Amino acid sequence: MNYFSSDFKLGILGGGQLGKMLLADTRKFDIQTFVLDPNDEAPSRFGCNNFYKGSLMDFDIVYQFGKLVDLLTIEIENVNLDALDKLEEEGLPIFPSPKTLRLIQNKGKQKDLYVQNDIPTSKHLRFVGLDDLRNSLAKDELEFPFVWKSAQFGYDGNGVKICRSALDLVKLPDVECIAEDLVPFKNELAVIVARSFSGEIKTYPVVEMEFHPEANQVEYVICPARIDEKVTQKAQEVALKVSETFNHVGLLAVEMFHSEDSEGNDIILVNEVAPRPHNSGHYSIEASYTSQFENHLRAILNLPLGNTDSKVAGIMVNLVGEEGFEGQVVYENIKKIMAIDGVTPHIYGKRETRPFRKMGHVTIVNENMNEARRIAEEVKNSIRVVSV
Amino acid sequence: MNYFSSDFKLGILGGGQLGKMLLADTRKFDIQTFVLDPNDEAPSRFGCNNFYKGSLMDFDIVYQFGKLVDLLTIEIENVNLDALDKLEEEGLPIFPSPKTLRLIQNKGKQKDLYVQNDIPTSKHLRFVGLDDLRNSLAKDELEFPFVWKSAQFGYDGNGVKICRSALDLVKLPDVECIAEDLVPFKNELAVIVARSFSGEIKTYPVVEMEFHPEANQVEYVICPARIDEKVTQKAQEVALKVSETFNHVGLLAVEMFHSEDSEGNDIILVNEVAPRPHNSGHYSIEASYTSQFENHLRAILNLPLGNTDSKVAGIMVNLVGEEGFEGQVVYENIKKIMAIDGVTPHIYGKRETRPFRKMGHVTIVNENMNEARRIAEEVKNSIRVVSV
Structure with missing residues (x-):
């Protein structure tokens, strides 16, 4: 495959700063790029060859965007995976694969995977929602302090909270989540x-x-x-x-x-x-x-x-x-x-x-x-x- | 002056590879760029904020382009200097200045400047055209071998020729030129x-x-x-x-x-x-x-x-x-x-x-x-x- 000054088209889902810095290298290699981002002021709107505004979580938008390109990558994990599955089935190379993204998008699944593969990680419990977590506390299966994490869509510290008492639970959203041991680290x-x-x-x-x-x-x-x-x-x-x-x-x-x-x-x-x-x-x-x-x-x-x-x-x-x-x-x-x-x-x-x-x-x-x-x-x- | 993610606009005359590599840094700093180049497939057409197609030697085009920006630079010397003079008179900062560019655009003036300022350089003679140069040869003021250089618009070895005999003069264009001593160099x-x-x-x-x-x-x-x-x-x-x-x-x-x-x-x-x-x-x-x-x-x-x-x-x-x-x-x-x-x-x-x-x-x-x-x-x- 010839990527350099050719007709090859690389699609990037997400147009934030990671995409922007990636574009510096696609420009260096003169690789054609298509970028999709919901924000028309996204940092990657310059430096790509074609910028599209649209939701990364919308099946149709992501699917149609994928049909424009020869290979798809991401700069953010929170994208519509069903669209990626369909595109991959239809033969589009997608890296990271939707399978990898599905495991990573959900922190519960991610942690389970570590346990299954003997990868050292802090102990965790998975919950479908806050009531489930409260039940676990009531039954002493879970104890304070712990680290609450939203299973999905957290970033940069959003969706993470150290819980030391019931008071810390009050403002948490009622979403699928995990509780991890609070690890004292060096x-x-x-x-x-x-x-x-x-x-x-x-x-x-x-x-x-x-x-x-x-x-x-x-x-x-x-x-x-x-x-x-x-x-x-x-x-x-x-x-x-x-x-x-x-x-x-x-x-x-x-x-x-x-x-x-x-x-x-x-x-x-x-x-x-x-x-x-x-x-x-x-x-x-x-x-x-x-x-x-x-x-x-x-x-x-x-x-x-x-x-x-x-x-x-x-x-x-x-x-x-x-x-x-x-x-x-x-x-x-x-x-x-x-x-x-x-x-x-x-x-x-x-x-x-x-x-x-x-x-x-x-x-x-x-x-x-x-x-x-x-x-x-x-x-x-x-x-x-x-x-x- | 605030350049970073601001309304400040940098104009670049020329959209070749030098401009393209310059744009990598304007992107890094998020400085707004306007690029003018005659070729709509110019390497800098991506990575700038605004790309304009137009001749760099056309007074009106360069002048109008200059009116769009807050500061002007170049990535190629061969641009319309009269337009730059007018823009500078009207207060636009231009770096390098039209004065510097005028000295450099003409290799004869450039060489004269070195001589005037005791800057070591090979000996040279200036000619308005080929006949002038031939006269000088006839009068033995100039001798073979010498390096012929077009006074203006040469680049990357174009406009330069080593002349060892009258035969080498045949295909030279009849333009303002200089003849330099052929320097044996290490x-x-x-x-x-x-x-x-x-x-x-x-x-x-x-x-x-x-x-x-x-x-x-x-x-x-x-x-x-x-x-x-x-x-x-x-x-x-x-x-x-x-x-x-x-x-x-x-x-x-x-x-x-x-x-x-x-x-x-x-x-x-x-x-x-x-x-x-x-x-x-x-x-x-x-x-x-x-x-x-x-x-x-x-x-x-x-x-x-x-x-x-x-x-x-x-x-x-x-x-x-x-x-x-x-x-x-x-x-x-x-x-x-x-x-x-x-x-x-x-x-x-x-x-x-x-x-x-x-x-x-x-x-x-x-x-x-x-x-x-x-x-x-x-x-x-x-x-x-x-x-x-």
């Missing part, structure tokens, strides 16, 4: 695995994540993670096992907790996965030989995977909307941070900011990790996403 | 200087260029150049002096010959300059902390310049159309080269190939220069730009 780690159609596999280095305590969004992603070689190796092994279980094509970002067992031994527990480019891999644009976006493309197009090693240490700082600001965005002090060596802002192209909205990120690269970490903090303390 | 070098509106200056490392003997197009660009530290320093100094002379805003790519004087001392002679991103800086996308394209943007927008140092060694191989092939392009063996670590193809997006047409480039990066050089040759010997 670190949150992630490994992105690239797997091509032909089965070629490469893993990115283990990264370390620091979350914003309130918004439950990643604040810093640090590559490589500052952890023991033994833990690094274990995390890589677990990520590869998860990748094998899903048998995905494209990227699989595996989020993990680094914790310890009752005897003080290091353990790795899988938290959740995303079958696409992931926030934890944004550093790769500047730090890696091949960015996660390019490797997602390479994988789904069955091209050889690129080198996932890093040229230099990389740290990513998310740019999220400040609390108290809503309206047309201004990136305060962006000039100040751009004056620092190795600092690259990425602005996603959302005109309106609101509290905790992901508006962009900044990558800091440096030969020296300590220096990168120092600069990352300076960046974090300088730039503010506010409104005019 | 190396062709280039230095890209970024200079922002506020006067901040940074230089990229000295690169070494190898040309295709027939097409007179660059085959390899090697960064850093494998030359003595003393020569490196001299080349940097000369490039800075040229930059100072033009007083440009944005990038200035300074092409130089590394030669020796009659006593065997190393000398640097300026060949010519380009006031924009340049083929000799393409390696910077993968190898540098800040690519030449990002620094061009930073410079013209008066943002702080980014670090011009390299993370790793970089080599660029041009992809030009093979002789004997014309029609819809195919990149033979592209999968093979993508399997090599550190190899990134850039496909410019021209559907039709023809002999020696610039269709793309490949960047090879590696921690080890010798290894990069070995791989570059492998790439060069593998990939072929042919037609279906």
Whole structure:
């Protein structure tokens, strides 16, 4: 198959920032792209060859969009899977496959899969709704504290709540959900695995994540993670096992907790996965030989995977909307941070900011990790996403 | 001025591959772009916010285009300068300025400027046309061999011819031209200087260029150049002096010959300059902390310049159309080269190939220069730009 300056058409479901960064690589390779997104101000509306506005959850829209292209991928998991099933039946290559997406879309099924495949993960219970969960509490099958997660449609900390008492249940939506053990962890780690159609596999280095305590969004992603070689190796092994279980094509970002067992031994527990480019891999644009976006493309197009090693240490700082600001965005002090060596802002192209909205990120690269970490903090303390 | 996700509009005259690569960074920063190009299949027609088809040499078209934007830059020198003069008079910031462009558009004026400013360059004579040049030969003011250059509108080896006898003059066009001494050189070098509106200056490392003997197009660009530290320093100094002379805003790519004087001392002679991103800086996308394209943007927008140092060694191989092939392009063996670590193809997006047409480039990066050089040759010997 000839993809480069050819008639080949790649369809992308979703036009957010992940799609936008993927488009940078389709432009580099001159691969034709069709993008579908419900928002006509979507970040990916520029940089693609054809942009379509429409719901990703609508069977007809997704199906008709799929009929326009030669291969379909996603940049968001929440898409109409029945349409994808039909398109796949009719012969359209779709990566990740609807089967993989179905397993991942539902956190209950995802967790069951880990248990079935001996993949270490925190204990969980599945519930059809809140009454079901309350019954379980009443019967002492479930105990506080636990982590409540909506089984479907959660993202960026939405659909997740730590429940310490019955009070925390009051505002929860009555939807299919899971309850997980609250794991005390030392670190949150992630490994992105690239797997091509032909089965070629490469893993990115283990990264370390620091979350914003309130918004439950990643604040810093640090590559490589500052952890023991033994833990690094274990995390890589677990990520590869998860990748094998899903048998995905494209990227699989595996989020993990680094914790310890009752005897003080290091353990790795899988938290959740995303079958696409992931926030934890944004550093790769500047730090890696091949960015996660390019490797997602390479994988789904069955091209050889690129080198996932890093040229230099990389740290990513998310740019999220400040609390108290809503309206047309201004990136305060962006000039100040751009004056620092190795600092690259990425602005996603959302005109309106609101509290905790992901508006962009900044990558800091440096030969020296300590220096990168120092600069990352300076960046974090300088730039503010506010409104005019 | 707020450029990021704002109403600010950047105009770019020219929509070729340089514009296309510049657009990757305007997308990264979410800066609105307007592009003008005569070809409605121009590589930059995607990735900009608004694409206009029209002649870059037409006063009215360039003037009207300029009225749409808040700041104007170019990715090709051959544009209507009268329109730019008028726009500048009316207050539009234009970088590089029409004054700089006027000096550079005419190779005779450019050479005169070097002489006036004590910038080392090969000896030259200016002629209004071929008869004028023939007279000079008859009077022995000019002697074979010499390098004939069209004063205007040359690019990529067009408009340049080495003349060794009267026979070589037969097919030359009767246009304003210069004749330069044919300089025996050890190396062709280039230095890209970024200079922002506020006067901040940074230089990229000295690169070494190898040309295709027939097409007179660059085959390899090697960064850093494998030359003595003393020569490196001299080349940097000369490039800075040229930059100072033009007083440009944005990038200035300074092409130089590394030669020796009659006593065997190393000398640097300026060949010519380009006031924009340049083929000799393409390696910077993968190898540098800040690519030449990002620094061009930073410079013209008066943002702080980014670090011009390299993370790793970089080599660029041009992809030009093979002789004997014309029609819809195919990149033979592209999968093979993508399997090599550190190899990134850039496909410019021209559907039709023809002999020696610039269709793309490949960047090879590696921690080890010798290894990069070995791989570059492998790439060069593998990939072929042919037609279906």
